[in-house]
Amino acid sequence: MIEIHNIHKSFGGKKVLDGVSGVFETGKTNLLLGASGTGKSVLLKCIVGLIKPDIGSVTFDGTYYTNNKLDIRQEIRRKIGMLFQGSALFDSMNVEENVEFPLKMLTNMSKSERMDRVNFCLSRVGLENANHKMPSEISGGMKKRVGIARAIAPNCTYLFCDEPNSGLDPQTAITIDELIKEITEEYNITTIIVTHDMNSVIEIGDKIMFLYKGKKLWEGNNVEIMDTDIKELNDFIFANRLMRDAKKVEDERAEEEDRVEEERKGETR
Template sequence: MIEVKNISKSFGDTQILFDISGKFERGKTNLIIGGSGTGKSVLLKCIVGLNIPEEGQVLYDGRKFLEADKEEKAQMRREIGMLFQGNALFDSKNIEQNVMFPLDLLTDMNKSERLDRVNHVLERVGLENVNKKMPSEISGGMKKRVGLARAIVNDINYLFCDEPNSGLDPRSSLLIDELIQEITHELNVTTIVVTHDMNSVMGIGEYIMYLSKGRNVWEGNSDTILTSGQEDLEDFIFASKFMKKLRKSL
């Protein structure tokens, strides 16, 4: 479990996050949602240590991340997998090399062990026999799956996904959502997904934190979000024409 307590963050004179608290449970797909500029990505960066909040705490299974010394933080970071919005694949490396990179960096595995692990996670995301292809030779959806394979190639406890469906067609988006949820359950990891995709919210939102103007104004899940009674959240949910029609039918 990851817990955030009273997180506040500013850049210069502009405050982005205001006293945010919440618990992201292990074995669940935990979503942080909200419109553009509401602080979703800033909160995620605070959780992983890329941003340092002025106030508050971040706890990884009870371990105080922000107060940890260099060695303790390094250990916690070894337990983290990241799926980036832009994939962040190395264009000069083939798929096998991209996925193997965290193993090269963080483990003492020999080459055969690393290759076995790479093949295992590529198979898990449905990408057998693409090892020698270059990122430029595969589709956007496949790149996301490579990114997910790389994120889980180590023995992780925490998985972070920043807008994993960005730029994908609906079918590829659904596949990525399903893979994230399946892997979360199989590995029993604490997964946090930042998204504004309502298909993801309704499909895999086992816990949802909704941010508005840098504040945590609602928490729930996909079963309760459509009847939240929170006006700002309802405006966000029913912004699209399809969702407006759904709203009238409720």
């Protein structure tokens, strides 16, 4: 579990985060949702420790991370896996070497132990025979899978994903969403995903925090988000016609259920 407490951050006098607090639960896919420029990525960087908040603190399973001793912060960092927006694979390394990289940097594993772990992680993301392919030889979806394999290779406790579906076709995006959710549940990881993709919200939104102009405006799950009275959230969710039509159908279904229930009550009186 990761907790954030009253996070504030400004750049050049412009406030980007304004008192954001919340809890990200273990074994669930926790989504940071919002339009571009709302502070999602800055909040993620504050949590990871890439940016120091002006005010506020972050705790990982009860251990304070912000402003703690260097050795404690480093110990927590060893438990963090990152999936970057552009996958961020090393172009000069093949798939196997990319996944092995954090094991060489963060563990004392022997070469054979590293290879066993690399092969296990590649198998887990469905890339059993891709070890010697170069990043230039694989698709965008495969690059994301390699990125996930690399992130979980050191047995991470916390997984951070920055726009994992960026640049992917809808079908591949759903596959990546499902893979992240499966790994989160299987290994009981605390996963935080930055996204503005409503498909991800609907598919894997166990817990969602909606940011608007640097503030936490709402939080809940992928069922509750479809029925709120917060204008800014509804404007974001139902910005496209497909979502508006889906909302209309859902409202009509709910009205019909209410009507039938009222008729049933009337008959029993």
